[in-house]
Amino acid sequence: xxxxxxxxxxxxxxxxxxxxxxxxxxxxxxxxxxxxxxxxxxxxxxxxxxxxxxxxxxxxxxxxxxxxxxxxxxxxxxxxxxxxxxxxxxxxxxxxxxxxxxxxxxxxxxxxxxxxxxxxxxxxxxxxxxxxxxxxxxxxxxxxxxxxxxxxxxxxxxxxxxxxxxxxxxxxxxxxxxxxxxxxxxxxxxxxxxxxxxxxxxxxxxxxxxxxxxxxx
Amino acid sequence: xxxxxxxxxxxxxxxxxxxxxxxxxxxxxxxxxxxxxxxxxxxxxxxxxxxxxxxxxxxxxxxxxxxxxxxxxxxxxxxxxxxxxxxxxxxxxxxxxxxxxxxxxxxxxxxxxxxxxxxxxxxxxxxxxxxxxxxxxxxxxxxxxxxxxxxxxxxxxxxxxxxxxxxxxxxxxxxxxxxxxxxxxxxxxxxxxxxxxxxxxxxxxxxxxxxxxxxxxxxxxxxxxxxxxxxxxxxxxxxxxxxxxxxxxxxxxxx
Amino acid sequence: xxxxxxxxxxxxxxxxxxxxxxxxxxxxxxxxxxxxxxxxxxxxxxxxxxxxx
Amino acid sequence: xxxxxxxxxxxxxxxxxxxxxxxxxxxxxxxxxxxxxxxxxxxxxxxxxxxxxxxxxxxxxxxxxxxxxxxxxxxxxxxxxxxxxxxxxxxxxxxxxxxxxxxxxxxxxxxxxxxxxxxxxxxxxxxxxxxxxxxxxxxxxxxxxxxxxxxxxxxxxxxxxxxxxxxxxxxxxxxxxxxxxxxxxxxxxxxxxxxxxxxxxxxxxxxxxxxxx
Numbered sequence: 001x002x003x004x005x006x007x008x009x010x011x012x013x014x015x016x017x018x019x020x021x022x023x024x025x026x027x028x029x030x031x032x033x034x035x036x037x038x039x040x041x042x043x044x045x046x047x048x049x050x051x052x053x054x055x056x057x058x059x060x061x062x063x064x065x066x067x068x069x070x071x072x073x074x075x076x077x078x079x080x081x082x083x084x085x086x087x088x089x090x091x092x093x094x095x096x097x098x099x100x101x102x103x104x105x106x107x108x109x110x111x112x113x114x115x116x117x118x119x120x121x122x123x124x125x126x127x128x129x130x131x132x133x134x135x136x137x138x139x140x141x142x143x144x145x146x147x148x149x150x151x152x153x154x155x156x157x158x159x160x161x162x163x164x165x166x167x168x169x170x171x172x173x174x175x176x177x178x179x180x181x182x183x184x185x186x187x188x189x190x191x192x193x194x195x196x197x198x199x200x201x202x203x204x205x206x207x208x209x210x211x212x213x214x215x216x217x
Numbered sequence: 218x219x220x221x222x223x224x225x226x227x228x229x230x231x232x233x234x235x236x237x238x239x240x241x242x243x244x245x246x247x248x249x250x251x252x253x254x255x256x257x258x259x260x261x262x263x264x265x266x267x268x269x270x271x272x273x274x275x276x277x278x279x280x281x282x283x284x285x286x287x288x289x290x291x292x293x294x295x296x297x298x299x300x301x302x303x304x305x306x307x308x309x310x311x312x313x314x315x316x317x318x319x320x321x322x323x324x325x326x327x328x329x330x331x332x333x334x335x336x337x338x339x340x341x342x343x344x345x346x347x348x349x350x351x352x353x354x355x356x357x358x359x360x361x362x363x364x365x366x367x368x369x370x371x372x373x374x375x376x377x378x379x380x381x382x383x384x385x386x387x388x389x390x391x392x393x394x395x396x397x398x399x400x401x402x403x404x405x406x407x408x409x410x411x412x413x414x415x416x417x418x419x420x421x422x423x424x425x426x427x428x429x430x431x432x433x434x435x436x437x438x439x440x441x442x443x444x445x446x447x448x449x450x451x452x453x454x455x456x457x458x459x460x461x462x463x464x465x466x467x468x469x470x471x472x
Numbered sequence: 473x474x475x476x477x478x479x480x481x482x483x484x485x486x487x488x489x490x491x492x493x494x495x496x497x498x499x500x501x502x503x504x505x506x507x508x509x510x511x512x513x514x515x516x517x518x519x520x521x522x523x524x525x
Numbered sequence: 526x527x528x529x530x531x532x533x534x535x536x537x538x539x540x541x542x543x544x545x546x547x548x549x550x551x552x553x554x555x556x557x558x559x560x561x562x563x564x565x566x567x568x569x570x571x572x573x574x575x576x577x578x579x580x581x582x583x584x585x586x587x588x589x590x591x592x593x594x595x596x597x598x599x600x601x602x603x604x605x606x607x608x609x610x611x612x613x614x615x616x617x618x619x620x621x622x623x624x625x626x627x628x629x630x631x632x633x634x635x636x637x638x639x640x641x642x643x644x645x646x647x648x649x650x651x652x653x654x655x656x657x658x659x660x661x662x663x664x665x666x667x668x669x670x671x672x673x674x675x676x677x678x679x680x681x682x683x684x685x686x687x688x689x690x691x692x693x694x695x696x697x698x699x700x701x702x703x704x705x706x707x708x709x710x711x712x713x714x715x716x717x718x719x720x721x722x723x724x725x726x727x728x729x730x731x732x733x734x735x736x737x738x
Contacts, residue, residue, distance in 0.1 A: 006632030010621070017620045078614025084585060087606050087635030087677075147390060151383050155373050164369055165387060168362040168394070171355070207386055210307075214382040216585050278475050281482045288486070327493050331486055338482040342475045376547065440490070444497050451501040454508050461511040 003088045004096045011100035021069075022108045025062050029109050032058035033116040044121040051120035052130045052181035056174055058116065059109050059134055063141050064166075066105045068159040070097060070149040071212065080153075081216060090209040098146045098205065106138035126181060133180040133193060140173045140197040143204035150208035154215040172196060234313045236453050243446050250443040257436035264429035278342055283429055285335035287437035292332045292360060293395055295325030295441065299367075300392045303385035313449075315381035316456075318388065319371055320448035324441060326364035333357055356394060363391040377456065532680040532710045534561040534597045535607060537582070541591035544577050551577050552734070554591070559714060561597070561680070562707050562728055567716040569734035575716035576613075578734070579683045582714060583610045595681065606635060608681035613689070615670040619659030623650055623669055626658050627676050636677025644675035649698060663690040671702060682706060684715040697722050 015021050036054050037047060074080040074097075083093045110131055117127040147169075148162035155161065173196055179189035265283040299321045305314025336354060337347040348354065367384055374380030422430075537559040544552040551574035559565045567575045580586040582593060595607060617626050627641045645651045648668040653661065658669060667690045674682060687703075688696045700722030703713060707727060715721065723729065 003633045003635065006629055010618070010629050013625075014618060014620055076614075077618070078612050078616040079618075081585065081612060081614070082610060082616050082630075083633075085583065085606055085608055085610060086633045151370070151387055152373075154379065154383075157373065161366075161369055161373050164362075165366040168359040168366065169391065171359050207390055211383055211386050214379060214386070217379065217382075217587055276475070277479065280479050284482055284486045324493070327489060331489055334485050334489075335482045338478045338485075342478055440494075444493065447497050447501050451497070451504050454501075454504045458504060458508040458511055461508070465511065465514065 003086055004092055007093060007096040008100045008103075011097060012103065015104050021066070022104055025066055025105055026108045026112045028065060029058050029062045029112055030115050030119070032061065033119040036120070048121045048123070048126070051117070051122045052126060052133075053178050054120060055113065055116055055130050055134070056137075056177050059106070059138065060141060060170065060174065062109055063105060063138070063145055064163045066101070067145045067149050067162055070101050070146060071153045072149075075153050080212065084213075084216070090212060091205045094146060094150065094205040094208045094212070095201075098142055098201070098208075101146065102139060102142045106134075106142060109138075110134055129181045133177050133190065136180070136190060136193045136197055137173050137177040138197075140193075140200040141170055143197075143201040144169050144173075147204045147208045147211070150211040150215070153212065173200075234311060236313055236316070239313055240450060240453060243450060247443060247446055250439055250446070254436055254439035254443055257432055257439065261429055261433040261436050264432060269429050270425055278339060279426060281335055281339040282426075283433045285332065285339055286430060287434040288328050288332040288335060289357070290434055291437055291441055292325060292329035292357065294438070295321050295328060296360065296364075296392065296395055298445070299325065299388050300395075303388040303392075306381050306385040307389070315377070315385075316449050316452045317445070318381070318385065319377075320445055320452050322364060322368050322371065324444055324448065326361060326368060328437075328441070329357060329361040329364055333361065360394055363394060367391070530709070532561075532678060532706075533607075534710055535680045535712050536560050536596050537681065537712060537714070538594045538596065539582070539591070542578075542581065542588050542593065543590040544574065544581050544586060545589045546574075546577055546586075550589075552581070552588075557730075557732055559712055559730070560728075561710045561712055564703060564707055564713040564715065564721075564723070564727065564729050566721070566729065566731045567714065567734060568718075568731055573734040575734055576685055579610070579612075579685050579714065579716055583608060583683050585610075607679055608683055609634075609674045609677070609679050611670060611674065611682070611684045611687060613685060615666045616673070617658045617661075617666055617669055619657065621658055622655050623658050623661070624654045626669060627672055630673045631676040634677035634679070638676075640676045640678070644672040647675060647698075647702065648672035649694070664692055664695055667691055668695060668698065671699065674702070680711050682711060682713045682715075684713065684717075686717055687715055688717065688719050688721070700724070 033054065036050075040046065040050065071080060074083070084090055086093060113127065113131045113134070116122075117130070122130070144166045145162075148166035151165065152159075152162045173193070176189045176193040176196065180193055261283065265280055269279070271277050271279060299318050302314045302318035302321065305311045306318065333354070336357070340349065341347050367387060370384050370387060371380055374383070539558070540556050542552055542555040543550060551572075555578070557565065567578060569575055577586055581588050584593075616630075618629075621629065623645070624641060627644060628638060630636070631638055631641055642651075645654055648671055650665065650668055650672060653665065658666065661669065671687070687699050691699065696719065703715075703721060704724050704727070706713060
């Protein structure tokens with residue numbers, strides 16, 4: 001357990017010290033919100049209707065953007081090799097890194113949603129729903145992302161292929177994520193979303209650890 | 218920590234599945250399979266065009282079904298083949314499993330694309346639209362994307378041995394999509410009709426329509442098997458050729 | 473035959489793509505076999521050639 | 526160094542080991558044994574498979590045939606955390622301080638934080654403790670990597686060129702660390718081109734790996 005928390009603490013500390021990474025991601029996230037009104041016109045009603053979907057797409061793209069860093073740095077400096085001999089199994093290490101990655105890439109976005117809500121003319125109700133559905137859905141996105149990052153860690157041009165691989169897998173998350181926002185019967189969609197997140201973040205560390213083992217062989 | 222490399226089993230299966238053995242026993246299969254497939258296509262096409270009645274509901278559009286359903290079936294069957302190969306790669310580390318998985322991916326992608334294409338052409342007159350975001354069409358599109366991703370991943374690796382195991386992991390994870398396609402019609406019932414051949418109460422269509430459909434499905438499946446065997450043989454030869462040319466490069470360096 | 477156009481296009485598309493696939497697979501097989509033969513003709517042998525084939 | 530209480534006794538037995546890298550069979554039918562308190566030096570030209578052998582012993586590279594057994598533990602399971610691997614790459618984060626790097630690996634490998642100070646002193650990095658590791662020289666980074674072996678006590682050390690990038694002082698340091706480790710009943714497999722500065726009563730064996738075919 002000490003190793004688990006030490007790894008999360010290290011990743012957080014490194015990111016804070018290097019600085020700006022989380023900020024860049026938030027900036028990207030907000031910038032999508034700025035771009036969209038230019039692309040589809042500044043009609044408030046239309047913006048408000050599209051807003052939840054735009055927020056989800058922005059979150060999804062931001063997640064893809066940060067993906068390559070998840071294992072790449074540790075692979076480059078040899079840490080990943082040594083993680084195999086840590087006091088905890090590689091699966092737990094992947095889980096710890098995934099949690100740290102969620103804290104660094106998804107949590108700042110959740111904090112930044114109010115800005116996007118104002119830009120996209122969302123009312124309080126749909127902002128709240130959007131944030132809640134992001135909270136439930138992003139763990140699944142990050143877990144699939146960890147899998148994609150692990151699978152492509154030994155590829156130099158992996159940064160490009162990982163999104164292509166995990167995009168189809170993330171489709172159900174997006175379906176239920178957006179479904180949970182649009183009023184009416186959002187209860188089942190929220191439950192589905194929570195279930196997907198739970199299942200995916202449970203099994204993804206195993207698949208990702210397997211991929212990392214293969215990549216080192 | 219005790220590491221023992223897996224002892225070589227020598228049952229009939231592992232002997233047949235040895236790449237060299239596979240090359241010799243698969244060779245005489247190709248021509249008969251191809252001929253049989255062509256024959257069934259001829260019969261199936263004749264039946265579906267001239268010898269089958271119009272459906273009381275769909276009218277003559279039922280004839281599109283004879284090419285749509287076999288391709289839809291293959292899109293999932295081929296993924297099943299790839300998933301089993303992936304297990305073979307990960308669990309038994311069988312070289313032939315790598316080859317089978319790699320050879321199947323482009324074939325599966327083509328059949329999936331055809332399923333979508335014929336589906337769109339069938340949808341236009343019956344539903345009034347080429348494309349609808351309903352559960353089964355969407356999940357089939359996702360399946361096509363997974364196929365393309367897997368092909369891209371194969372091509373991204375130089376080392377095919379490592380690629381095989383990593384692609385196998387992705388293939389197995391992507392297999393979640395297959396049950397989603399299967400049940401999407403029930404979960405998310407919009408336009409696409411529910412299952413009508415494999416139901417608990419038996420097929421829900423008259424024999425005059427079922428017969429050409431089955432013949433076409435078998436013909437397409439045999440076509441896939443033929444192409445798969447040929448592609449696997451090609452892949453084995455390709456790997457040999459690559460080994461040889463690397464060897465040639467090495468010995469050229471030495472001289 | 474009120475929907476003849478759609479039926480025709482469906483069968484045509486399938487025929488074209490399947491034919492392309494078959495031709496590609498056959499062409500690929502020939503190409504690789506020729507390459508292997510050329511390499512073997514240059515006197516390069518696999519070390520495990522004896523037991524494998 | 527902390528008082529030299531004994532390490533758990535381990536025995537490494539390798540039999541019929543074959544390892545393949547890509548097309549080439551690098552290691553063919555290798556047999557050897559290393560007992561507690563022994564050091565095995567791997568010799569051989571570049572490309573002879575020294576690193577591959579170390580990676581195989583570390584359970585990273587899967588051997589094509591043969592077996593690697595590390596015996597003597599309470600149970601065979603969990604023995605991955607019985608060994609330290611020192612590779613070419615230092616696994617040092619430039620934006621963490623020297624002490625933070627060590628503390629991380631102490632936590633990660635189930636070591637004790639009390640060992641960090643003595644390890645820094647032993648590696649000759651005591652003065653650089655609060656420095657960001659990115660400011661270290663190549664040799665100092667290597668010393669930091671060596672100090673990592675000391676913050677979590679493990680009986681088996683697998684070292685790949687432990688003296689690389691080190692000055693003569695650093696080579697003596699490696700010798701001292703190895704002596705102490707062997708004296709406590711540790712087991713070392715080291716791939717090296719240099720002679721290590723070991724004190725005479727050492728149970729040293731050498732294995733020369735062949736030239737690539």
